[in-house]
Amino acid sequence: MKSRAIDSEDKAVRRADILAAARRLFLEDSHQLPSVSRIAAAASLAKGTVYLYFRTKEEIFTALLAEDFAGLLNEVHQTFSAGTQPDLLAHFVERYVAYLDARPELLRLDAMAYSVLEQNLSDAQLRSFKLELTQGLVRVGSVLDESLGLPSGRGVSLLMRSYALTRGLWQSLDFPTKMRALLAEPVFAPIRPDFRAELVQALQEYWRGAMASAPTP
Amino acid sequence: MKSRAIDSEDKAVRRADILAAARRLFLEDSHQLPSVSRIAAAASLAKGTVYLYFRTKEEIFTALLAEDFAGLLNEVHQTFSAGTQPDLLAHFVERYVAYLDARPELLRLDAMAYSVLEQNLSDAQLRSFKLELTQGLVRVGSVLDESLGLPSGRGVSLLMRSYALTRGLWQSLDFPTKMRALLAEPVFAPIRPDFRAELVQALQEYWRGAMASAPTP
Amino acid sequence: MKSRAIDSEDKAVRRADILAAARRLFLEDSHQLPSVSRIAAAASLAKGTVYLYFRTKEEIFTALLAEDFAGLLNEVHQTFSAGTQPDLLAHFVERYVAYLDARPELLRLDAMAYSVLEQNLSDAQLRSFKLELTQGLVRVGSVLDESLGLPSGRGVSLLMRSYALTRGLWQSLDFPTKMRALLAEPVFAPIRPDFRAELVQALQEYWRGAMASAPTP
Amino acid sequence: MKSRAIDSEDKAVRRADILAAARRLFLEDSHQLPSVSRIAAAASLAKGTVYLYFRTKEEIFTALLAEDFAGLLNEVHQTFSAGTQPDLLAHFVERYVAYLDARPELLRLDAMAYSVLEQNLSDAQLRSFKLELTQGLVRVGSVLDESLGLPSGRGVSLLMRSYALTRGLWQSLDFPTKMRALLAEPVFAPIRPDFRAELVQALQEYWRGAMASAPTP
DNA sequence: TATGAATGAGTTTTCATTCAT
DNA sequence: AATGAATGAAAACTCATTCAT
Numbered sequence: 001m002k003s004r005a006i007d008s009e010d011k012a013v014r015r016a017d018i019l020a021a022a023r024r025l026f027l028e029d030s031h032q033l034p035s036v037s038r039i040a041a042a043a044s045l046a047k048g049t050v051y052l053y054f055r056t057k058e059e060i061f062t063a064l065l066a067e068d069f070a071g072l073l074n075e076v077h078q079t080f081s082a083g084t085q086p087d088l089l090a091h092f093v094e095r096y097v098a099y100l101d102a103r104p105e106l107l108r109l110d111a112m113a114y115s116v117l118e119q120n121l122s123d124a125q126l127r128s129f130k131l132e133l134t135q136g137l138v139r140v141g142s143v144l145d146e147s148l149g150l151p152s153g154r155g156v157s158l159l160m161r162s163y164a165l166t167r168g169l170w171q172s173l174d175f176p177t178k179m180r181a182l183l184a185e186p187v188f189a190p191i192r193p194d195f196r197a198e199l200v201q202a203l204q205e206y207w208r209g210a211m212a213s214a215p216t217p
Numbered sequence: 218m219k220s221r222a223i224d225s226e227d228k229a230v231r232r233a234d235i236l237a238a239a240r241r242l243f244l245e246d247s248h249q250l251p252s253v254s255r256i257a258a259a260a261s262l263a264k265g266t267v268y269l270y271f272r273t274k275e276e277i278f279t280a281l282l283a284e285d286f287a288g289l290l291n292e293v294h295q296t297f298s299a300g301t302q303p304d305l306l307a308h309f310v311e312r313y314v315a316y317l318d319a320r321p322e323l324l325r326l327d328a329m330a331y332s333v334l335e336q337n338l339s340d341a342q343l344r345s346f347k348l349e350l351t352q353g354l355v356r357v358g359s360v361l362d363e364s365l366g367l368p369s370g371r372g373v374s375l376l377m378r379s380y381a382l383t384r385g386l387w388q389s390l391d392f393p394t395k396m397r398a399l400l401a402e403p404v405f406a407p408i409r410p411d412f413r414a415e416l417v418q419a420l421q422e423y424w425r426g427a428m429a430s431a432p433t434p
Numbered sequence: 435m436k437s438r439a440i441d442s443e444d445k446a447v448r449r450a451d452i453l454a455a456a457r458r459l460f461l462e463d464s465h466q467l468p469s470v471s472r473i474a475a476a477a478s479l480a481k482g483t484v485y486l487y488f489r490t491k492e493e494i495f496t497a498l499l500a501e502d503f504a505g506l507l508n509e510v511h512q513t514f515s516a517g518t519q520p521d522l523l524a525h526f527v528e529r530y531v532a533y534l535d536a537r538p539e540l541l542r543l544d545a546m547a548y549s550v551l552e553q554n555l556s557d558a559q560l561r562s563f564k565l566e567l568t569q570g571l572v573r574v575g576s577v578l579d580e581s582l583g584l585p586s587g588r589g590v591s592l593l594m595r596s597y598a599l600t601r602g603l604w605q606s607l608d609f610p611t612k613m614r615a616l617l618a619e620p621v622f623a624p625i626r627p628d629f630r631a632e633l634v635q636a637l638q639e640y641w642r643g644a645m646a647s648a649p650t651p
Numbered sequence: 652m653k654s655r656a657i658d659s660e661d662k663a664v665r666r667a668d669i670l671a672a673a674r675r676l677f678l679e680d681s682h683q684l685p686s687v688s689r690i691a692a693a694a695s696l697a698k699g700t701v702y703l704y705f706r707t708k709e710e711i712f713t714a715l716l717a718e719d720f721a722g723l724l725n726e727v728h729q730t731f732s733a734g735t736q737p738d739l740l741a742h743f744v745e746r747y748v749a750y751l752d753a754r755p756e757l758l759r760l761d762a763m764a765y766s767v768l769e770q771n772l773s774d775a776q777l778r779s780f781k782l783e784l785t786q787g788l789v790r791v792g793s794v795l796d797e798s799l800g801l802p803s804g805r806g807v808s809l810l811m812r813s814y815a816l817t818r819g820l821w822q823s824l825d826f827p828t829k830m831r832a833l834l835a836e837p838v839f840a841p842i843r844p845d846f847r848a849e850l851v852q853a854l855q856e857y858w859r860g861a862m863a864s865a866p867t868p
Numbered sequence: 869t870a871t872g873a874a875t876g877a878g879t880t881t882t883c884a885t886t887c888a889t
Numbered sequence: 890a891a892t893g894a895a896t897g898a899a900a901a902c903t904c905a906t907t908c909a910t
Contacts, residue, residue: 880901889891889894
C-alpha cells in the first residue's frame with residue numbers, strides 16, 4: 001500500500017503519477033487505451049485508487065490530451081510572443097513540429113478521441129475540457145493577431161486550420177508497425193511520404209495561401 | 218428466410234444490402250460500429266448469412282469506406298477531366314464538399330479507421346484496401362497533373378493534403394448531437410464555425426498557397 | 435457437380451469416398467473431427483450431398499470407427515483360426531499391434547467417442563453400431579474359445595479386457611505434438627515409455643495372468 | 652454479492668466452491684463440460700468472479716482432474732504403506748475400486764481429457780498438471796517397489812498399466828443413461844458386464860500375470 | 869441426386885466500475 | 890485514503906443442418 005496522499009500537493013503528485021503511467025503504457029501500444037488495471041499496476045497503485053483521482057478511464061486520457069494540447073499552445077504562444085523575427089513563420093513551423101515529435105502520443109490520442117474519449121465523459125467534464133482548450137486557443141490566437149497584425153479572430157482560425165492539416169496528415173501517414181512492412185512495396189510509395197517533411201511543406205503552402213488572401217471577414 | 222441469392226448478380230445485391238444496412242445503423246450512432254447482430258437484423262438476414270459475404274465485421278466497414286473513397290475520387294476525377302473551366306478550382310471545391318455532404322458517414326468512418334478498422338483485417342485484406350485506394354489516388358492525381366499542368370506526382374500530393382485538411386477540420390468541427398447543446402454557449406463560438414464554410418475557406422487558402430509555390434521537387 | 439450416383443454400387447462408392455475423405459482429414463489433425471464442410475470439399479462434393487449419405491456428422495465417424503473395429507476383429511479372427519501354432523499368443527499380439535499401427539486413427543477416434551460420437555446419434559444408429567460390434571465380438575470370442583479350449587464366453591472377455599488395456603495405455607501414452615516437446619524433460623520420462631513396447635509387455639502380462647487363472651465362471 | 656474472500660484461506664474456500672459446483676454440474680451431464688456461466692450460477696457467483704480464480708474454463712476441469720488423481724494416488728499410497736498384509740493385493744483392488752466409485756466424475760473427466768482439456772491450456776499449465784501427476788506417480792510407484800520388493804521403476808509401470816486397464820474398461824462399460832435402455836436387450840449382454848466386477852477380475856488377472864513374470868528390465 | 873445459400877443457437881472472456889474492508 | 894474482490898454486460902464467430910433450386 002502506497003503511503004497516503006493527504007495534502008493536496010501529495011494528491012497532485014499521485015494524480016500526475018497516474019497520468020505518467022497511462023502515457024507510458026499508451027506509448028507502448030497505441031492501438032488501444034491501456035486498461036485501468038494496467039495503469040494502476042504501472043503506477044504501483046490499486047485499481048480502486050485510480051478511481052479516487054479520475055472518475056472514469058476516459059477522464060484519464062482526456063487529461064492527457066489536455067496537457068499535450070496546452071503544451072502545444074504554449075509552444076506557439078512563445079514562438080509568437082518572442083518578438084518579431086525575420087522568418088517568424090519558419091520558426092513557428094520548426095518549433096511546432098519539434099513539439100509534436102517530442103510528444104508522439106499527442107496525435108495518436110487525438111486520433112482515438114472521436115471514437116473513444118467522448119463516449120463516457122459527463123457533460124461537465126466535456127465542457128471543462130473544451131473550455132480549457134477554447135480559452136487557450138483564443139489566448140494564443142490573439143497573440144498571433146497582434147504579432148502578425150491580423151484582424152481579430154484570424155489567429156484562432158489559422159491555428160485551427162493548421163492543426164487540422166496536421167492531424168489529417170498524421171492520420172494518413174502514420175502507420176502501425178504491422179502495416180509498415182505491408183506498405184513497403186514500391187506501389188505504395190505515393191501514399192507514404194515522410195510525415196514530418198510532408199507536414200512542413202503542407203503548412204508552408206497553407207500559410208502562404210492564408211497570408212496572401214485578403215483577411216477573411 | 219430471404220430468397221436465395223444464386224447467381225453472382227443476386228449476390229452482389231445482397232452484399233450491397235448488407236452494406237446499406239451497416240451504413241444506416243452507423244449513421245444512427247456513429248460512436249461505434251454496430252454489431253453484426255444488428256446489421257443482420259437490419260438487413261433481414263441471419264447473422265451467419267452476413268458472414269457468407271464478409272469474413273469479419275471490420276471487412277464490412279472497410280468495404281463501406283472503400284466505396285465512399287472511390288466515390289469521392291470519382292467526383293474529383295470528373296471535375297478535372299470535364300475540360301478546362303475558368304474557375305476550375307472553385308468548381309472542384311464545390312463538388313468535393315457536396316459529395317461529403319451527401320455521404321455523412323465517410324468522415325465519421327474515417328475517424329474510426331485508425332482505432333478500429335485495422336484491428337481485425339488480414340494482411341491481404343488490408344493490402345487490397347490500401348492498394349485500391351492508392352491506385353485510385355494515383356490515377357486521379359495524374360488527371361490533376363495533366364489538367365493543371367503540374368509536374369508528375371504533384372496531383373497526388375495536392376489531393377492527399379486537401380483530404381488531410383478536410384479530415385482534420387471535420388474532426389475539430391463535427392460534434393456529436395449531445396455536444397451541440399453543450400457548445401452552444403457563446404464562449405465556445407471560436408471553436409465551432411460551420412464545417413462546410415470553414416472547409417471551403419481552408420481549401421481555398423491551401424490551394425492558393427500551393428499553386429503559388431514553386432512546384433515541389 | 436459430380437456425376438450422379440444412381441445405382442446402389444455407385445452410391446456405395448460415393449459413401450466410401452466420403453469416409454475416406456473424413457479419415458484423411460482426421461489423420462491430419464486428430465484434435466477434432468473435421469467439419470462437414472471440409473469433408474465435403476475433400477471429397478469434391480457439396481455439403482448437402484454428404485447429408486444424402488449420412489444423416490449426421492457423427493454418423494460419419496461412427497461408420498469409420500465401425501470399419502476399423504471390424505478390421506481389428508478380423509485380424510484377431512484370422513490369427514486364431516489359422517490353426518494351432520506353438521506361440522499363438524505372441525503371434526496374436528504381433529498382428530494385433532501391427533493392425534493398430536496401420537490404422538492410427540482407430541485409437542484416436544475411439545478416444546473421442548465418449549465425448550463426441552454419442553452426442554448426436556439416433557437410438558437406431560447407436561443400436562446398429564453397438565449390435566454390429568457385439569456380434570463381431572461374440573463371433574471372434576467363440577473362435578478364441580475354441581482355439582484355446584476356453585469355457586464359452588471367456589474369449590469375449592479376454593478380447594474386451596485386452597482392448598481396454600490397449601485403449602487405456604494409448605490414452606496415457608499418445609501425446610499431441612505440442613505436448614511432445616513439453617514432456618521431453620527427463621523428469622517426465624516415467625510417464626512416456628513407447629506405446630508399442632509398453633502395449634506388448636502389458637498384453638503379455640495380462641494374458642499370462644488370465645491364462646493361469648482358473649477359468650472364470 | 653457474496654461476501655469477499657480477503658485472506659488466502661477464504662480464497663481457497665471460494666476456489667473449492669467453484670470446483671464443487673463444476674463437479675456437480677458435470678456429474679449431472681457428463682457429455683460436455685458445463686459452461687462457465689452455469690458454473691458461476693451454481694456457485695452463486697458472477698461469471699467474472701470465476702475468472703478471478705481460474706484463467707480459463709479448461710483450468711477448472713484440469714484442477715478437478717488433478718484433485719481426483721491425487722486422491723487416487725493417495726489411496727494407493729496408503730494401501731501399500733500400511734504395512735504388509737496377507738492379501739495386500741486384494742486390499743489394494745478393493746480400496747482402489749471403492750475410490751473410483753466415490754468419485755464417479757474421475758473417469759468421465761478423464762475420458763474427455765484427450766479431446767477437450769488440452770485445447771486451451773497454456774504450456775505452463777499443462778506442464779504443471781503433468782508434473783504433479785508424474786511426481787505423484789513416481790512417489791507412489793516407489794512405495795510399491797519397496798512394499799513388494801520390486802526392482803526400481805516397476806511400481807510406476809504397474810500403476811500406469813492398472814490405470815490403463817481401468818480407464819479402458821470404463822470406457823467400454825459405462826453407458827450414458829440413454830444407452831442403458833437400448834442395451835438392455837439380451838443380445839447385448841456380452842458387452843455389458845458390470846464395470847465394477849469386471850474391473851476387479853481384470854485387475855486380478857493382470858497383477859497375477861505381472862507378478863509371475865520375471866521382473867522386466 | 870446434387871448443390872450451396874441461409875439459418876441461428878451457443879459460449880468464452882475482458883474490463884470498467886463499485887464498494888466492503 | 891487505499892485496497893482489490895466482485896460484478897455483469899456485451900459481441901464475434903462457427904458450423905451442423907436444412908431446403909429451395
